[in-house]
Amino acid sequence: MVPIIICSILAIAITIERFWVLRADRVAPRDLLPAVWKQLKDNRLSAEYLKNMRRETWLGSILAAGLQQSRMGREAMKDSVQQQASHVAHEMERFLNTLGTIALISPLLGLLGTVLGMIEVFTAIMLQGTGNAGVLAGGISQALITTAAGLLVAIPAMIFYRALRRRVDTILIMMEQDCVKLIDALTAEPQNAQSGQ
Template sequence: MLELLRPGGFIMIPILACSILALAIVLERFWTLRLNRVAPTHVINEFWRWVKKKEVNSHRLRTLQESSPLGRILAAGLMNAKHGRDVMRDSIEQEASQVVHELERFLNPLGTIAQITPLLGLLGTVIGMIKVFAEIQFGGIGNTENLAGGISEALITTASGLTVAIPALIFHRYFMRRVDEMVVTMEQEAIKLVEVVHGDREIDIEGA
């Protein structure tokens, strides 16, 4: 690693920092954005059994709220169900906006890394070429070692920037798509809850 950092110049320091940060974000998001954590099937099925049998109470609402992000949304809706459909829907939307914000945490920085690391690589390329032309101007083309060093710096920073940016961009889009899918799942369960509570829909536990 140090063999690449030295010829790459000081621009390699922020590129390396971006690579470490991107790796940390990717690992953290893989752990956080698990479906069995965001919308665990067994918890949701148990919740619908409570609703079907009219066994929902404050203790079970607290358990649901603490179980998962989707549980928080459903619990928020049930806590305000007695105030009417509109209030119930508003409470669900408010809680859902907070949940979605948490699901998208760190994705903006990951997207920023995907955008800035190629620019850092380009900056390193420009600096390396400036050194090459300065060496040619003041020393001619006889000192091939210095010329090769400048060209090497330019190529290494470009390659390093792209090496960090490409995976960061791929994972950014992957996680955004994953969040979108989870949002759709949570939205469907929330709509189902509103319709069931207000008598517009029967509960099908098998399909829950």
């Protein structure tokens, strides 16, 4: 039961932390791209602004990476954006593998507890015989509790793992769309690319 309890605490902590970190308004605010475009149009996109963008949100760090390469052409922008996006995706998926592992091993830990409990029950049968049904029933129920506990941890962990994976994928798609819009706009209007530096 101790490993199952530890897994449950870890699963709760990871789930709360990831839902807090992966808020769309924090990771990829919808007003960021219009704000960047306004800065470009007004020729006010400075190195300090790019530095703040990079620091404040993950989408900002991706857009800033592309803007810093805007003079080098479309391909350089795309490469820079993809490199930064892969780093951001890695950060967004942090701890998700751990949560998935907890969802997979919790039932196995419960089953292991049940097997060990049943071994104790059969040891008691060997020593005391089958005459004391209360001892046998109590031992079997204790053994089955670990399986139930493992499932109670695994089922919510798997649900939250899937939900968080879906959230990461959705946010990454939104970020990709914003980056494509920015790259297309900058490469379609070369004069704006000069203001990106």
